[in-house]
Amino acid sequence: QVQLVESGGGLVQAGGSLRLSCAASTRTFSSYTMGWFRQAPGKEREFAAGISASGISTDYADSVKGRFTISRDDAKNTVYLQMISLKPEDTAVYYCAARRGSRIANMEGEYEYWGQGTQVTVSS
Numbered sequence: 001q002v003q004l005v006e007s008g009g010g011l012v013q014a015g016g017s018l019r020l021s022c023a024a025s026t027r028t029f030s031s032y033t034m035g036w037f038r039q040a041p042g043k044e045r046e047f048a049a050g051i052s053a054s055g056i057s058t059d060y061a062d063s064v065k066g067r068f069t070i071s072r073d074d075a076k077n078t079v080y081l082q083m084i085s086l087k088p089e090d091t092a093v094y095y096c097a098a099r100r101g102s103r104i105a106n107m108e109g110e111y112e113y114w115g116q117g118t119q120v121t122v123s124s
Helices: none
Strands: 004-007 010-013 018-024 032-039 046-051 058-060 068-073 078-083 092-100 118-123
Touching: 004 092, 018 032, 018 092, 018 118, 032 068, 032 078, 046 068, 046 078, 058 068
Parallel strands: 010 118
Antiparallel strands: 004 018, 018 078, 032 046, 032 092, 046 058, 068 078, 092 118
């Protein structure tokens, strides 16, 4: 069982930045591909970014490409999501997710473990 705990959410003005963190409770963190998903009010949860177990490959939703950067620090069992140039439409609960294996997946059903989420609110 892997527990994931997100942090770093908050209220920010449009154009601002935030960095989300997700700490994992596992000794084999480096064997997990990690993803960030988000769910806006009244909408389904959607893929935002993913990073392979090796850290070599990343993938982003078109809506965040060029503004969000996913990274990982295996020594700290932590994955990050750096967000810049935030827009009101980025307002959502952001979830961290983990899946065994090296392939980045953009479907939530392919992730085995989920955090509780952290709220990001971008004001206009």
